[in-house]
Structures are given as C-alpha cells and as structure tokens.
Amino acid sequence: xxxxxxxxxxxxxxxxxxxxxxxxxxxxxxxxxxxxxxxxxxxxxxxxxxxxxxxxxxxxxxxxxxxxxxxxxxxxxxxxxxxxxxxxxxxxxxxxxxxxxxxxxxxxxxxxxxxxxxxxxxxxxxxxxxxxxxxxxxxxxxxxxxxxxxxxxxxxxxx
Amino acid sequence: xxxxxxxxxxxxxxxxxxxxxxxxxxxxxxxxxxxxxxxxxxxxxxxxxxxxxxxxxxxxxxxxxxxxxxxxxxxxxxxxxxxxxxxxxxxxxxxxxxxxxxxxxxxxxxxxxxxxxxxxxxxxxxxxxxxxxxxxxxxxxxxxxxxxxxxxxxxxxxx
Numbered sequence: 001x002x003x004x005x006x007x008x009x010x011x012x013x014x015x016x017x018x019x020x021x022x023x024x025x026x027x028x029x030x031x032x033x034x035x036x037x038x039x040x041x042x043x044x045x046x047x048x049x050x051x052x053x054x055x056x057x058x059x060x061x062x063x064x065x066x067x068x069x070x071x072x073x074x075x076x077x078x079x080x081x082x083x084x085x086x087x088x089x090x091x092x093x094x095x096x097x098x099x100x101x102x103x104x105x106x107x108x109x110x111x112x113x114x115x116x117x118x119x120x121x122x123x124x125x126x127x128x129x130x131x132x133x134x135x136x137x138x139x140x141x142x143x144x145x146x147x148x149x150x151x152x153x154x155x156x157x158x159x
Numbered sequence: 160x161x162x163x164x165x166x167x168x169x170x171x172x173x174x175x176x177x178x179x180x181x182x183x184x185x186x187x188x189x190x191x192x193x194x195x196x197x198x199x200x201x202x203x204x205x206x207x208x209x210x211x212x213x214x215x216x217x218x219x220x221x222x223x224x225x226x227x228x229x230x231x232x233x234x235x236x237x238x239x240x241x242x243x244x245x246x247x248x249x250x251x252x253x254x255x256x257x258x259x260x261x262x263x264x265x266x267x268x269x270x271x272x273x274x275x276x277x278x279x280x281x282x283x284x285x286x287x288x289x290x291x292x293x294x295x296x297x298x299x300x301x302x303x304x305x306x307x308x309x310x311x312x313x314x315x316x317x318x
Contacts, residue, residue, distance in 0.1 A: 006236060009206045010169055013199045017177060040172045047168045077165060 004079050019118040038125035045129025065134050066093050091156040103148035116144040163238050178277040197284035204288025224293050225252050250315040262307035275303040
C-alpha cells in the first residue's frame with residue numbers, strides 16, 4: 001500500500017527540511033510558540049477535521065471527540081487505532097500508542113530518545129488542529145519513554 | 160478516503176513552507192539548482208521507486224519504465240493514471256495529465272497560471288527521483304497551458 005509509505009516518506013522529508021529545535025523556553029519554562037512542524041501539523045489537522053466527521057454522528061461530549069481522534073483520525077493517518085486512552089475526567093487525556101508508526105523506523109535504544117521530538121511535533125500539531133476544528137482549544141505534548149511507544153497528552157483549555 | 164486528502168493537505172502545507180521562486184537562471188537560461196520542493200520530491204520519489212516495483216516484472220526498456228510511472232506511480236500517489244504518454248523515441252517523453260490533482264483546487268483562469276509552478280515542483284522531483292532509483296538519469300520539467308491540465312516533459316540523460 002503506497003499511500004501509507006507516501007505519508008511516511010513525506011513526513012521524513014518535512015522533518016529534514018523544517019525541524020528547528022525549540023526556541024528558548026520563556027519564563028516559567030513554557031514554550032512560547034509552536035515549531036514550524038507543529039504549525040504545519042495544526043493546519044493539516046484542521047483540514048482533516050473538516051473532512052473526516054462527515055459520516056460520524058454529532059459529538060456530544062469531549063470524551064466522544066477524543067475517542068474519535070484515537071479511532072477515526074488515527075486510522076486515516078496511520079492505518080491503526082490508538083492503543084489506549086486515559087483521562088482524569090478534568091480535561092486531561094493521555095493517548096497511548098504502543099508502536100507509533102513515525103517512530104518505528106528509528107533504531108531503539110536510550111541514546112536515540114533525544115531525536116524523538118522531531119518525529120512527534122507534526123503529530124502534536126495534527127491533534128491540536130483537529131480538536132480546534134471540532135470546537136476545542138487544547139495543548140498537546142508528547143513524550144517517549146521507550147521507542148517506539150509514545151504518549152500524547154491533551155489538555156483541553158476551558159473557555 | 161482520507162489518505163488521498165492527507166497527501167494533498169500535506170503538499171499544500173509544504174508548498175506554503177518550502178516554496179522559493181527559482182534562483183536566477185545561469186548563463187544559457189538553464190536552472191542552476193533544483194528548488195527545495197524539487198529536492199524533497201526527488202527523495203520521496205527515490206524511496207517510492209524502491210518500494211513500488213516489488214510486484215512488477217523487471218523492466219526491459221526505457222519505455223516500460225515510463226509506462227510504469229504513468230500507471231503504478233501515478234495511482235500510488237494520485238489515485239489515477241496519467242492520461243497520455245508520447246515520445247519521440249529519442250529519449251524525450253511527454254506525460255499528459257488532463258486533470259492534475261494538485262492543480263484541481265486552484266481556480267482556473269489565465270491569471271492563475273503564474274502560480275502553477277509552485278504546485279508542480281514537488282512532482283517534477285518525484286518523477287526524477289523514481290527514475291533515478293530505476294536506473295535512469297533525467298531532466299523533468301512541467302508546463303501548464305490551461306488549468307488543471309498539465310504536461311511533464313522527461314528527457315532521459317544518456318550516460
């Protein structure tokens with residue numbers, strides 16, 4: 001299936017051309033602006049968010065939207081579902097992918113962990129952009145403890 | 160089908176981030192170096208060229224390889240076949256797409272023609288990269304007479 005590898009090849013090249021390390025964190029250690037890759041992911045996520053839900057029943061709750069991301073969005077982009085979704089029921093969600101496709105090509109090993117963020121920025125933006133289209137402001141970050149597993153933390157911003 | 164729109168959205172964002180107008184042509188009016196988008200396309204084409212032909216009989220002739228690009232590569236990337244292929248039997252090929260998917264979203268009209276090259280650079284590189292993997296050095300250029308139709312001219316470089 002060439003479609004899937006096409007996306008992966010394109011993503012690899014985007015990382016090569018567009019990755020820039022985080023600018024210095026502002027006061028309080030918070031990132032002050034999203035990276036270029038995150039912005040690209042955000043706009044792709046916004047656009048996908050408009051296309052995907054056409055055949056999906058209207059979302060009633062925040063949790064329904066998160067389930068939609070874990071299932072429909074993930075399948076559309078990565079041809080697999082997210083492996084786990086946990087929440088504290090206060091607007092924070094942890095989405096777990098035990099074998100995140102964009103990390104699979106990397107060699108495993110602790111020494112490669114510091115390279116992982118460049119392969120996660122686009123997808124953080126993608127989730128944030130899709131949520132934006134679906135009516136939720138959010139902060140999305142990713143963390144990797146052991147390649148190629150990955151956790152995305154989504155914090156919904158209350159208006 | 161989200162895969163196809165995913166590629167189109169990504170391509171749009173790559174154009175937005177990476178398009179740079181041609182540098183000044185060198186003496187003789189020839190382009191001196193490929194654009195960033197062309198280079199990205201080249202590397203994606205190289206990688207696709209390695210993956211696609213697995214189930215394809217060995218190529219015997221140049222023309223077989225061009226037919227492969229028009230059929231298999233085009234379907235893999237654009238979900239359609241090229242509409243026409245002509246050759247002078249001396250290493251020059253003209254590939255005609257009457258409705259090139261990356262130009263379809265553009266409004267038609269003569270006044271938009273000058274915007275077209277930014278949506279063709281990636282694909283020129285893609286063809287050139289796939290040909291490179293399959294053993295052929297080439298020069299690939301594109302031209303548009305009426306949106307969204309497009310012609311790609313491939314000139315095989317003899318060793």
